[in-house]
Amino acid sequence: MRAAVLFEVGKPLVVDTIELEAPRRGEVAVRIAATGVCHSDLHYIKGELPMSLPVVLGHEAAGVVDSVGEGVASVRPGDHVVLLFAPACGRCRYCDAGRPHLCEMRYRVRGKMPDGTTRLRWRGEEVHHFTCVSSWAEMAVVPEAGVLRISEEVPLTVAALLGCAVTTGVGAVVNTARVRPGSSVAVFGAGGVGTNVVQGARIAGAAMIIAVDLLEHRLESARRFGATHTVNAREEDPVRAIQGLTGGGADYAFEVIGRATAVRQAIDCLARGGVAVAVGIPPSREEYTVGGPAFVLHEKTLRACFYGSAHLRADIPRLIDLYQGGRLLLDELVTRSTGGTVCAAFS
Ligand SMILES: [Zn+2]
Ligand SMILES: [Zn+2]
Known part of the structure; x- marks a missing residue:
């Protein structure tokens, strides 16, 4: 063959x-x-x-x-x-x-x-x-x-x-994070899996779904799949933009790129008690940092998701x-x- x-x-x-x-x-x-x-x-x-x-x-x-x-x-x-x-x-x-x-x-x-x-x-x-x-x-x-x-x-x-992409993306929302209806969700990376995190969040009843990417055509596509807001991280600081849109931070943030810097942004953009989910697989050399006192004082959570916890x-x-x-x-x-x-x- x-x-x-x-x-x-x-x-x-x-x-x-x-x-x-x-x-x-x-x-x-x-x-x-x-x-x-x-x-x-x-x-x-x-x-x-x-x-x-x-x-x-x-x-x-x-x-x-x-x-x-x-x-x-x-x-x-x-x-x-x-x-x-x-x-x-x-x-x-x-x-x-x-x-x-x-x-x-x-x-x-x-x-x-x-x-x-x-x-x-x-x-x-x-x-x-x-x-x-x-x-x-x-x-x-x-x-x-x-x-x-x-x-x-x-x-x-x-x-x-x-x-892969659909089961991982939707599963990250409904199985790993168990997003509750009415919550705010940020999604870092609007590629194949990220787009399915967006539609998973829509299906789960999230009220606000903010897609973050560097490419405008991916953000446009994310809107078709259910993103209510988009942030082009080339043009503005995504953490500040998400905090502004959500009035203080997102309830959930998904990192769907596989980069330590984006995982950190996913943690930093959370509201108190918020949950960040690392979905993207990082290269072997990458290590994640969760931040200092704010991670504990704001009682944040970082979870990993493999194959949509499916x-x-x-x-x-x-x-x-x-x-x-x-x-x-x-x-x-x-x-x-x-x-x-x-x-x-x-x-
Ligand atoms: Zn895959
Ligand atoms: Zn087994």
């Missing part, structure tokens, strides 16, 4: 023919119909996060089941599926505690399938998987726990976005219901498509 392979950090991807082994026991082969380009992939391309090379990146995708290995019961060939980049084992302490997005399996796989081997080869050389997805390819072999069957009525371009098998069907009911905008998220097979969300 054809795949885009990262051989060297900082270099362009190489599109070449690579070998894909058939699915083994408990695995599923999926023909990729649509895959997003997410900022986390770019971190690995730039070398900002460690990664074993060569690797096929891509972690936000949907497709059609091509074949299944022995013992697979939840899907069969022809099923439409969303790929999940944090497959859950269902047996560890985190799965038992109802937090499958933190499952131990994710920490074990490290560029391999859960059994410690790879299904990808280039000229005989081992190629690594990425988060058990590796969707920048025509096909992927993934663990059964990494696919979720969805209705054929959901367009696969839209379904791909449920694999229970994917329960949350993705709910997100599809919201989409089909017209409340969650997904078609509008696709900014560019190529060849009808690949979609790029908010590059």
Whole structure:
């Protein structure tokens, strides 16, 4: 099959023919119909996060089941599926505690399938998987726990976005922060995930949703998804602007860029008792600071959010219901498509 392979950090991807082994026991082969380009992939391309090379990146995708290995019961060939980049084992302490997005399996796989081997080869050389997805390819072999069957009525371009950006963004609001109706919300970064934080806040009933970005076209887009106010951080100090708009600070602030400076701004723009949520994944070198006495005296909270703190098998069907009911905008998220097979969300 054809795949885009990262051989060297900082270099362009190489599109070449690579070998894909058939699915083994408990695995599923999926023909990729649509895959997003997410900022986390770019971190690995730039070398900002460690990664074993060569690797096929891509972690936000949907497709059609091509074949299944022995013992697979939840899907069969022809099923439409969303790929999940944090497959859950269902047996560890985190799965038992109802937090499958933190499952131990994710920490074990490290560029391999859960059994410690790879299904990808280039000229005989081992190629690594990425988060058990590796969707920048025509096909992927993934663990059964990494696919979720969805209705054929959901367009696969839209379904791909449920694999990362939408689930992370909306989940940060409704699962991690549990935003209450009527509250004020600031969102730093109006890219793919940030836009979904904005629409998550709208769905949660936030009264004021302030989107912050450096790019005017992203702020315009954020308004379409539910931002009531926008701040261009190139033109004004976002902390002061948010404090002004909210009359003293936001109840919640989400950092969706992955930069320590923006996390600090998210904390600083809060009202007393406010909650900041770090959603963007920072490069390895970045450290967060929370501020001095004000952090304690104003009783602020900094929380982290991974994959929308989502229970994917329960949350993705709910997100599809919201989409089909017209409340969650997904078609509008696709900014560019190529060849009808690949979609790029908010590059
Ligand atoms: Zn992503
Ligand atoms: Zn687990």
